[in-house]
Amino acid sequence: MALIDGHGRKHDYLRISITDRCNLRCVYCMSEEGVEQTCHSSILSYEEILNVVSAGAELGISKIRITGGEPLVRKNVVELIKGLAAIPGINDLAMTTNGILLPRFAAELKEAGLDRVNISLDTLQTELFREITRCGELKYALEGIEAALENDLHPVKLNTVLMKGINDGEVLDFIRLVREKPLHVRFIEYMPIGDHDQAYKDHYLPLSFIEDTAQKAGLPLSPVPLLGGAGPAESYTIPDGLGTIGLIHPISKHFCDTCNRLRLTSEGNLKACLYWQDEKPVQPVLDDKQALQELIKEVLSNKPVEHQMAADGKCGIVKSGSMRRMSQTGG
Ligand code: SAM
Ligand code: SF4
Numbered sequence: 001m002a003l004i005d006g007h008g009r010k011h012d013y014l015r016i017s018i019t020d021r022c023n024l025r026c027v028y029c030m031s032e033e034g035v036e037q038t039c040h041s042s043i044l045s046y047e048e049i050l051n052v053v054s055a056g057a058e059l060g061i062s063k064i065r066i067t068g069g070e071p072l073v074r075k076n077v078v079e080l081i082k083g084l085a086a087i088p089g090i091n092d093l094a095m096t097t098n099g100i101l102l103p104r105f106a107a108e109l110k111e112a113g114l115d116r117v118n119i120s121l122d123t124l125q126t127e128l129f130r131e132i133t134r135c136g137e138l139k140y141a142l143e144g145i146e147a148a149l150e151n152d153l154h155p156v157k158l159n160t161v162l163m164k165g166i167n168d169g170e171v172l173d174f175i176r177l178v179r180e181k182p183l184h185v186r187f188i189e190y191m192p193i194g195d196h197d198q199a200y201k202d203h204y205l206p207l208s209f210i211e212d213t214a215q216k217a218g219l220p221l222s223p224v225p226l227l228g229g230a231g232p233a234e235s236y237t238i239p240d241g242l243g244t245i246g247l248i249h250p251i252s253k254h255f256c257d258t259c260n261r262l263r264l265t266s267e268g269n270l271k272a273c274l275y276w277q278d279e280k281p282v283q284p285v286l287d288d289k290q291a292l293q294e295l296i297k298e299v300l301s302n303k304p305v306e307h308q309m310a311a312d313g314k315c316g317i318v319k320s321g322s323m324r325r326m327s328q329t330g331g
Contacts, residue, residue: 002060003296005272005303009259012062016049017266018080019069024098025134026120028161028190028199032134044268046080048286050087052264055292057089061262065094069266072101078108085113094118096159099144100136106147117148118157118186123167124177132166149182157184157246162210163203171213178243186233186246193274206252210245214238221245232258256306262299270295272303 003011025032044052053064064084071077084093092115099119106117121141123129129138148156160167160174174185187210192200214221221236224244232255233246249255263271268286269279280299285291 001058003056003262003300005300007303007305009257009303010060011260011262011300012060013065013261014053014056014061014063014264015065015067015261016053016264017068018049018066018071018077019043019074020266021073022068022070022098023073023100024070024136026122027132027134028163028203029193043266044264044282046076046083048268048282049080049264050083051286051289052270052282052292053084053090054087055289056262056296057087058289059293059296060089062089063092063094064090065096067096070098070100071095072097072105078105078112081109081112081114096120097144098133098136099141099148102144103140103147106144106151106153110151110153114153116155116157117153118159119145119148120159120161121145122160122163123170124173125170128167145183154182155184156182157186160185160187161190162187162205162207163190164205166203168205168209171210172217172219175214175217175219175238175241175245178245179238179241181242183243184235184246185243186248188248189251191250204251207247207249208252210247214245250307259303262296270299272299273307275307276304278302 005011022030022034025034053061066077066080066084068074081093081095084090093113094116095109095114096118097120099117099121102117102119109117119141122132124138126138129136129141145156145158158174162168162171171187174187177183178185187207189207190200190204192204211221219238221238224235224237232250233248236245236247238245259273263274264282265271265279268282270282271279278299280295282292282295285295
């Protein structure tokens with residue numbers, strides 16, 4: 001069975017936000033006060049999430065990513081991972097996390113069946129980390145990365161949002177990091193999600209900046225085949241590097257033509273595209289697998305051919321009236 005949308009794209013990947021809460025307040029993702037939190041009773045229970053994934057797996061979903069908000073702040077997340085790992089057909093189980101709580105959870109997550117993690121890290125400087133996250137300690141994020149490496153949550157990828165005037169001076173530091181450690185740094189273009197138009201205009205930089213900076217420093221990036229579970233990143237090695245550099249250009253070279261993703265928000269809305277407001281609640285059909293499968297197909301059949309984010313900051317999600325931030329949809 002395969003899930004094919006109206007534009008011929010096969011879909012096998014579901015990204016699930018399990019909470020919109022977070023222990024950090026990254027400037028590009030949340031306001032200082034955080035988001036208005038969804039109350040516990042209106043977020044999907046783990047049992048409900050497992051129902052959706054079981055129905056999707058029968059249709060051809062084989063890859064799951066747990067995200068948020070910060071997924072490790074939700075209680076008993078290890079139990080959810082165990083349940084997901086036991087669903088027939090799920091053969092790639094990943095999580096995106098800020099890493100702060102990984103020293104506590106990495107071993108249990110691995111044992112429960114988590115294959116790998118992406119850890120967000122935008123700077124290697126203590127003070128700047130505090131400014132970007134508004135409250136975080138770099139030391140804990142770095143300990144989280146070590147815990148992921150020690151517990152074999154490979155490939156350990158770091159998500160780094162490139163921001164003009166904020167961390168664009170650290171490109172070579174990240175390149176040196178992957179020279180020394182088996183880490184895969186993926187630079188991501190700043191996206192105008194939620195009410196971020198002005199910040200986006202001030203800080204967006206196309207990722208050609210990374211290639212130019214590496215080239216000028218005598219560390220040219222050489223293309224390599226994609227890593228396990230690789231999505232839209234273009235991957236590169238550097239001379240003598242243990243890890244790799246990835247470039248994800250959602251704006252300057254968008255990858256909509258190969259998109260294979262569906263998304264489930266924490267309050268149970270199924271979305272076919274991060275940047276459009278269209279979504280359907282799964283709650284009314286949670287106890288009826290066939291109806292759930294029909295809903296998944298319906299959402300997919302309405303998937304747009306591409307998102308509407310443009311490099312000038314104009315963004316479909318704003319035009320279409322949805323101001324959800326990344327923490328609310330699940331990045
Ligand atoms: N809390 C987890 C974390 O930070 O990894 C998971 C959720 S977070 C919303 C997922 C990813 O979205 C992070 O890597 C973050 O850097 C990215 N993100 C959030 N807002 C973004 C924006 N405006 N542009 C680009 N990436 C963004
Ligand atoms: Fe929290 Fe992740 Fe958003 Fe940062 S990017 S505020 S860690 S959800």
